[in-house]
Amino acid sequence: MKRYDLIVVGAGPSGLSAAIAAAGKGLKTVVFDENERPGGQLFKQIHKFFGSKEHKAKIRGFVIGQELLEEADQAGVEVVLNATVIGLYQDKEIVVRTGETVHHYKANAIIIATGASENMVTFDGWTLPGVIGAGAAQTMMNLHGVRPGKRVLMLGSGNVGLVVSFQLLQCGCEVAALVDAAPKIGGYGVHAAKVARTGVPFYLSHTIVKAEGTDHVTGVTIAEVDAHFQFIPGTEKHFDVDTICVAVGLSPMSQLLKMAGCQMEDNPKKGGQVPVCDEHGATSVPGIFVAGDVSGIEEASSAMIEGRMAGIRASEYLGYMQQEEEKSSLDQLDHALDGLRQGMFAPANRGRNITETEEGIPISENLLTHGFVAEDEIERFPGVTRSIGVHPVMECTQNIPCNPCQDACARHCIRIGEKITSLPAVNPENTCIGCGLCVASCSGQAIFLVNEQSEEGYATVTLPYEFLPLPEKGEKGVALGRDGQEVCSAQVVEVRTSPTFDKTNLLTMKVPAAFAMKARFYRKKAQ
Amino acid sequence: MESRIMEHPILGEIKKGRKVSFYFDGKKLEGYEGEPIAAALKAEGVMVHRYTSRKHLPRGIFCAIGRCTDCVMVVDGRPNIRTCVTPLKEGMKVQTQYGVSAASFKEQEEKGNEKI
Amino acid sequence: MINDRNREIGTFVPAADDDMIVCRCEEITKGEIRRAVHEGMYTITEIRRYLRCGMGLCQGQTCARLVKGIVARELKISPAQLEPASSRAPMRPTEMHILANEEKEGKRDE
Numbered sequence: 001m002k003r004y005d006l007i008v009v010g011a012g013p014s015g016l017s018a019a020i021a022a023a024g025k026g027l028k029t030v031v032f033d034e035n036e037r038p039g040g041q042l043f044k045q046i047h048k049f050f051g052s053k054e055h056k057a058k059i060r061g062f063v064i065g066q067e068l069l070e071e072a073d074q075a076g077v078e079v080v081l082n083a084t085v086i087g088l089y090q091d092k093e094i095v096v097r098t099g100e101t102v103h104h105y106k107a108n109a110i111i112i113a114t115g116a117s118e119n120m121v122t123f124d125g126w127t128l129p130g131v132i133g134a135g136a137a138q139t140m141m142n143l144h145g146v147r148p149g150k151r152v153l154m155l156g157s158g159n160v161g162l163v164v165s166f167q168l169l170q171c172g173c174e175v176a177a178l179v180d181a182a183p184k185i186g187g188y189g190v191h192a193a194k195v196a197r198t199g200v201p202f203y204l205s206h207t208i209v210k211a212e213g214t215d216h217v218t219g220v221t222i223a224e225v226d227a228h229f230q231f232i233p234g235t236e237k238h239f240d241v242d243t244i245c246v247a248v249g250l251s252p253m254s255q256l257l258k259m260a261g262c263q264m265e266d267n268p269k270k271g272g273q274v275p276v277c278d279e280h281g282a283t284s285v286p287g288i289f290v291a292g293d294v295s296g297i298e299e300a301s302s303a304m305i306e307g308r309m310a311g312i313r314a315s316e317y318l319g320y321m322q323q324e325e326e327k328s329s330l331d332q333l334d335h336a337l338d339g340l341r342q343g344m345f346a347p348a349n350r351g352r353n354i355t356e357t358e359e360g361i362p363i364s365e366n367l368l369t370h371g372f373v374a375e376d377e378i379e380r381f382p383g384v385t386r387s388i389g390v391h392p393v394m395e396c397t398q399n400i401p402c403n404p405c406q407d408a409c410a411r412h413c414i415r416i417g418e419k420i421t422s423l424p425a426v427n428p429e430n431t432c433i434g435c436g437l438c439v440a441s442c443s444g445q446a447i448f449l450v451n452e453q454s455e456e457g458y459a460t461v462t463l464p465y466e467f468l469p470l471p472e473k474g475e476k477g478v479a480l481g482r483d484g485q486e487v488c489s490a491q492v493v494e495v496r497t498s499p500t501f502d503k504t505n506l507l508t509m510k511v512p513a514a515f516a517m518k519a520r521f522y523r524k525k526a527q
Numbered sequence: 528m529e530s531r532i533m534e535h536p537i538l539g540e541i542k543k544g545r546k547v548s549f550y551f552d553g554k555k556l557e558g559y560e561g562e563p564i565a566a567a568l569k570a571e572g573v574m575v576h577r578y579t580s581r582k583h584l585p586r587g588i589f590c591a592i593g594r595c596t597d598c599v600m601v602v603d604g605r606p607n608i609r610t611c612v613t614p615l616k617e618g619m620k621v622q623t624q625y626g627v628s629a630a631s632f633k634e635q636e637e638k639g640n641e642k643i
Numbered sequence: 644m645i646n647d648r649n650r651e652i653g654t655f656v657p658a659a660d661d662d663m664i665v666c667r668c669e670e671i672t673k674g675e676i677r678r679a680v681h682e683g684m685y686t687i688t689e690i691r692r693y694l695r696c697g698m699g700l701c702q703g704q705t706c707a708r709l710v711k712g713i714v715a716r717e718l719k720i721s722p723a724q725l726e727p728a729s730s731r732a733p734m735r736p737t738e739m740h741i742l743a744n745e746e747k748e749g750k751r752d753e
């Protein structure tokens with residue numbers, strides 16, 4: 001039987017981070033993953049991440065994945081793919097299937113980083129081909145280059161539902177509607193807003209009555225639900241779609257830990273069955289640690305930090321690290337993780353009804369129920385100001401841990417301050433030069449450059465644009481409002497692309513001056 | 528192959544293996560070597576991978592990462608192959624799975640009757 | 644408490660969605676699961692053995708949470724109070740010939 005100092009199960013963001021930390025301390029480390037490719041779900045994440053520099057903010061998920069793989073390689077981590085762990089026993093023996101053979105391994109420490117699996121809901125016709133998980137859609141389009149469908153209905157308004165809806169639009173699918181049984185959108189407002197402004201309607205307090213079709217999905221009926229999630233007769237709406245995408249949350253995949261005899265708990269705040277563990281991932285079984293979604297559903301950014309923590313704990317457990325060194329490393333990581341666990345969406349705030357921002361501004365109700373900030377709400381936020389000349393308009397209205405825009409502006413026009421969750425504010429003393437770096441740096445695509453009077457009677461609006469084909473300079477089309485409805489005609493005056501923008505193109509359109517604070521998306525006029 | 532994404536605004540050109548042909552229920556189709564069988568089928572417009580044992584209902588891709596096993600088919604004569612995680616190879620024989628067999632339920636029934 | 648079979652949970656009341664498939668692999672419906680509870684299957688482990696839901700190819704990946712919810716509702720308890728089914732090897736569906744094919748070289752300590 002082959003022996004290792006440390007066996008990590010799962011080569012996703014947390015597992016790889018754990019292995020890197022441990023191998024860096026000299027542990028002989030192996031990572032097993034049942035998939036053909038490493039990186040877990042990171043390679044399907046094509047959006048820019050939130051956070052600050054230490055959390056790899058504004059870097060796209062799949063790029064972070066590549067960086068992690070390189071780091072693992074340099075650290076001497078052995079990653080074994082197509083290796084399914086089928087058993088884990090108390091004495092840290094692990095049974096792995098590769099190909100047609102079963103292998104036994106033993107380690108002095110084990111880190112379980114198996115991630116999560118998708119939750120599902122049942123409805124009439126939910127087993128029909130064409131009803132898929134949101135993860136399946138991401139896998140098909142972002143890994144295999146195949147569109148999941150032509151016209152899709154998304155169920156679920158959490159970050160996964162919102163992000164995947166946007167990705168569907170990016171790869172050329174039509175999103176017929178975004179539906180959620182909850183009365184309020186669960187994910188980040190900025191993610192919702194970038195979907196809404198393309199014209200996707202949101203149906204909150206609605207859910208699927210049935211998927212239609214005999215051999216595969218040809219349509220879907222949704223209906224409104226009451227406070228007890230019962231359908232309200234007469235509220236049915238039909239959509240012709242060929243795909244229904246389900247994004248209703250994740251559950252920790254913790255069965256291996258239960259099998260190994262770790263003490264388990266059912267913790268709804270963590271997403272289900274999780275091992276009882278301390279804040280650095282030590283379970284009730286000495287030498288078995290956990291990191292990432294398996295110990296509680298969060299983001300990839302926090303999973304990577306948790307991975308490092310578990311790697312450090314395992315190193316200390318096996319004597320590769322002194323306690324003082326362990327403490328200082330963990331203190332640093334605690335600080336980074338605390339940074340991510342702040343704001344309106346912090347784990348501690350789950351289920352809480354928040355009515356005001358940290359600054360005491362009433363939150364946008366329209367954003368939570370329709371996916372966009374209403375015109376009569378937007379100007380109460382500190383990022384939205386009017387002035388002469390080109391200036392940034394930051395439609396960032398919820399306290400989330402993210403600050404790349406502040407660093408992006410070399411002229412210091414944008415101020416967030418010490419607290420990473422503060423809403424960005426315009427610094428009126430400094431002058432914007434219209435470089436657009438803030439627009440491209442915003443992971444939420446919530447920053448616009450506006451010149452309310454670029455010429456007599458006209459304004460220009462610069463917006464982030466991540467679609468193909470790229471509109472051409474001089475092209476005429478229509479400007480859409482935050483709600484995705486046509487507000488006025490528009491002409492493209494500039495399209496900027498640059499390696500520093502990292503695939504976020506800057507589209508500048510000219511609109512009648514009255515629409516400077518209304519026009520937020522561009523669409524080519526249908527032929 | 529209209530569901531293939533030729534150019535992606537973020538990912539650019541999607542890298543693929545060489546083009547190969549394979550057989551779906553005897554029909555010659557095309558796909559790229561190394562991509563999951565399910566991706567090739569999806570690109571060719573195939574939605575139904577199998578019909579279930581008990582209720583004879585159609586199933587197709589559901590999780591696409593090898594967990595749910597809904598997309599299993601008979602591949603080169605072996606049933607229950609997860610097409611979403613099995614790489615496509617030149618000349619592969621992929622068949623709709625009825626229960627756990629490539630024979631239709633009617634054929635299975637007739638065969639069963641013969642034995643009796 | 645939960646395993647107290649004398650506890651009154653009422654009689655089985657048919658519902659409109661009883662035909663809904665819950666376990667996709669074994670094609671077990673919501674009605675079958677609800678009925679099983681009233682037939683005395685109060686734990687997930689019993690339900691699995693009785694109906695085979697969660698014991699098909701995917702090993703309950705998709706339906707475990709759904710089944711738990713249905714059983715809990717029938718027993719009028721919180722799903723958190725229900726013990727999940729036991730976890731045992733193999734964690735993923737593995738053909739018998741592979742399970743039997745243990746690696747020879749690294750010899751186990753006999």
